Amino acid sequence: MTSSAIPELLPSTRRALLHRIAVGQTEGRAPSLVGAVMRDGQMVWSGARSCVEGHDPDADTQYRIGSITKTFTAVVVMRLRDEGLLDLGDQLEKHLPGTGVGDVTIAQLLAHTAGMPAETPGEWWERTPGTDRPELADVLGERPGMHPVGRLHHYSNPGYTLLGSLIEAVRGEPWADVVRREVCLPLGMERTSAQPEAPAAGGWAVHPWADVMLPEPTEDLGLMAPAGQLWSTAGDLCRFGAFLAAGDEQVLSADSVREMRTPAAPPGDGEWDGGYGLGVQLSRRDGRSLAGHTGSLPGFVATLWVSVDDGVAAVALANATSGAAVGAVAADLLRITADAEPRIPEPWRPLPEIDPKLLELAGPWYWGTHSYALRVAADGGVELGPLRGTGRSSRFRAEADGTWTGLDGYYLGETLRAVRxxxxxxxxxxxxxxxxxxxxxEAGGAVPGGGVDQAGWRGLPR
Known part of the structure; x- marks a missing residue:
């Protein structure tokens, strides 16, 4: 991401974005719908439509964001990990004893692979007060483990209740206070809060077969808050999208945020175009890799999608229980912007200097008879990939000891070294x-297993 001034979107792009919002509000029969676009770290467009003429919301109007809250919870857990206060491989029991599911790991809870149920026992927790579930036992029920641990992605709201309780146990203060102090305020998200703060949209249910509405209750979720409590604005979520794309040293490093965006769980049945990282939903749309999260609570639906490659994020928020397909709206806002005004690459510039020993490694290499090329990256790392066709390729980060560590692909975490x-x-x-x-x-070369025929290469005798 760059901090330089960003030109305003073209009028044709702005009109296309407004058209998509208008279609989404009309076809989704939403009382109101607001959208916004972030490009290279800054909000560059916002727009809205409302059923009340002359009273459209704006990018500073709060909506409830539902399960996007989970990503905020996950960010705090990753901060605790980076501070050395816990490890993602730790069993929950180490930090939060007595839950009855203490053998699951923190990473499994983050990725929804802990085998826990999707919902709480009893009445619909999203539409009833949190005081109905005063203890973790009321959230977990008698059967908190219903699937094999670590083998299946099964979305679990109670799992994020446990993560919120973990945060409170380690920090020694309420989850909401920690999220606001450690995530929202450092990112400039002053309009993101656990309770609604005016101006805020009211939540509505729209009758499925008639154009009439019913107000939805706004409940404090109590222990379930870490799974879906937060209220936010399109402007604040654009800031959060910029953070999910590039990190922010005040909150989480770029490497830790990249770790959150890395697939940690397989997709569920019928969802082979997506997956889940650590508190982050992943999706493939329009040929792009998107990261973010969707959310819903009675009266509200919300979506934030980020394309790191394009440097674009999009937000769509509506105050209807169902009907407004904000996931598709947000993805379309991102696509419209990225396709109409693709990112202009930075000018190519030669390196100021290069280590001759590093330059010596550049060029073609062979693994068996497979041809590869090693290229020197601008940051002092290297890239290794096939010269032709498909094959294993990875980027590598330079280490102080002269080796390189794989950053992606098949060789993620593996060590590359030059043997002299x-x-x-x-x-x-x-x-x-x-x-x-x-x-x-090559004869006399370092061929694994040896045994290179001394007669060398040959053709087929006639």
């Missing part, structure tokens, strides 16, 4: 026991 001869020349590259040499099966 006594005279200092490069013998081969070693990558997780895979040996890359300058010539395929």
């Amino acid at each position: 001869r006594e005279d200092g020349s490069v013998s081969h590259l070693d990558l997780g026991s895979f040996v890359y040499v300058r010539e395929p099966y």
